Amino acid sequence: NAGVMQNPRHLVRRRGQEARLRCSPMKGHSHVYWYRQLPEEGLKFMVYLQKENIIDESGMPKERFSAEFPKEGPSILRIQQVVRGDSAAYFCASSPQPFPSVNTEAFFGQGTRLTVV
Amino acid sequence: DAKTTQPPSMDCAEGRAANLPCNHSTISGNEYVYWYRQIHSQGPQYIIHGLKNNETNEMASLIITEDRKSSTLILPHATLRDTAVYYCIVRVDGSSNTGKLIFGQGTTLQVKP
Numbered sequence: 001n002a003g004v005m006q007n008p009r010h011l012v013r014r015r016g017q018e019a020r021l022r023c024s025p026m027k028g029h030s031h032v033y034w035y036r037q038l039p040e041e042g043l044k045f046m047v048y049l050q051k052e053n054i055i056d057e058s059g060m061p062k063e064r065f066s067a068e069f070p071k072e073g074p075s076i077l078r079i080q081q082v083v084r085g086d087s088a089a090y091f092c093a094s095s096p097q098p099f100p101s102v103n104t105e106a107f108f109g110q111g112t113r114l115t116v117v
Numbered sequence: 118d119a120k121t122t123q124p125p126s127m128d129c130a131e132g133r134a135a136n137l138p139c140n141h142s143t144i145s146g147n148e149y150v151y152w153y154r155q156i157h158s159q160g161p162q163y164i165i166h167g168l169k170n171n172e173t174n175e176m177a178s179l180i181i182t183e184d185r186k187s188s189t190l191i192l193p194h195a196t197l198r199d200t201a202v203y204y205c206i207v208r209v210d211g212s213s214n215t216g217k218l219i220f221g222q223g224t225t226l227q228v229k230p
Contacts, residue, residue, distance in 0.1 A: 004160075035220075042204070042220040043161065056217065091160050105151075106218075108160030 004029075004094050004109035005074075012115045019079040019086070021112045025094030032075045033099070033106060034067060037089040049075060050098075082116045089113050121205045126225045129199075135192040137224050139205030142186040149208055150181060151218070152190050154201040161204070161220075164190065195228045202226075 005024040013019050025032050034046040036059075045059040049069035060067065064082075069075040079086055090113075093099075093106040122140040129135040141150065151166040165172055165179045167188075172179040178191040192199055204223040 035218075042222055043155075043218075045217040045219070048217070059217070093160075105163040105166070108162070110160050111158075 004092055004107050006090075006092050006109035006112050008112060009110065010113050010115070012117060013082045014117055015083055016081050019082050019114055019116075021077040021079075021090050021092075021114070022074045023077070023092030023094075023109060024074040025092075026096075026107055029094035029096050029107075031095045031098055031106075032069050033093045033095075034075075034077050035091045035093065035108075037091065037111075039088070043091065046077075079114075082114070084116045087114055087116045121207055121221055123203075123205055123221065123224045125222060126227065128227050128229055129192075129195045131197060131228055131230050132194055135195040135199065135226055135228070137190040137192075137203050137205075137226065138187065139190070140187045141205070141207045144185050144207050150179065150188050151206040151208055152177070152179065153204045153206065153218075153220075154199075155204070155223070156198075156201040164203075195226075197228050197230065200226060200228045 004026055007022050030051050032049045035043040036046055037043045047060050047067045048056040052071050064080045066078045089111045091108050091111045093108045095104050095106040097104045099106045149166050149168050152164040153161040154164055155161045165174055165177050167179045167181055169181055181188045202223040202225050204220050206218050
């Protein structure tokens with residue numbers, strides 16, 4: 001059973017371009033979470049999605065950021081008109097049930113490192 | 118969620134036990150203590166979690182004080198590959214599950230040969 005797969009691992013974008021980050025959850029997992037880690041900082045929750053639904057997007061910046069988790073295919077985190085401050089590591093996690101709960105934990109991917117030049 | 122306090126860094130000799138403390142003095146009765154670690158440039162890795170009883174798995178042991186205001190993660194025989202940032206997180210279990218783990222600055226554990 002492959003783990004959570006994120007691609008690309010590294011992404012370079014010029015200011016003003018769009019960035020698309022993909023996350024394929026573990027097999028059988030229908031809950032996906034995105035976190036962002038700015039340089040020298042801890043991880044910050046962004047959004048929680050269940051298939052075709054956004055459950056909690058309280059950590060998402062109000063503009064330029066969006067996320068989806070379609071019925072088929074990976075979850076996508078989309079950043080429009082990127083700025084240098086968007087440079088960070090973006091991690092995706094998945095779980096078979098809503099997380100956290102006593103009988104489950106979330107498994108994280110290796111992240112996508114976005115660099116805006 | 119209850120706030121946690123961890124020392125910013127610790128050293129440990131290879132082969133010795135690493136004891137990582139965490140204070141969570143405002144923890145409430147239904148909040149679990151979770152530990153994750155992040156090895157450089159990798160995604161966070163789940164280690165262990167508990168409510169009030171001590172817990173042990175193949176990776177570590179978790180000791181929670183009787184008043185639940187603090188806990189200690191124990192890596193019984195630390196190896197160089199255990200060098201990482203260790204995060205102690207307190208999270209409510211129950212209907213408000215949103216995946217919103219609140220990561221602090223964690224403790225950077227350096228295992229030395």
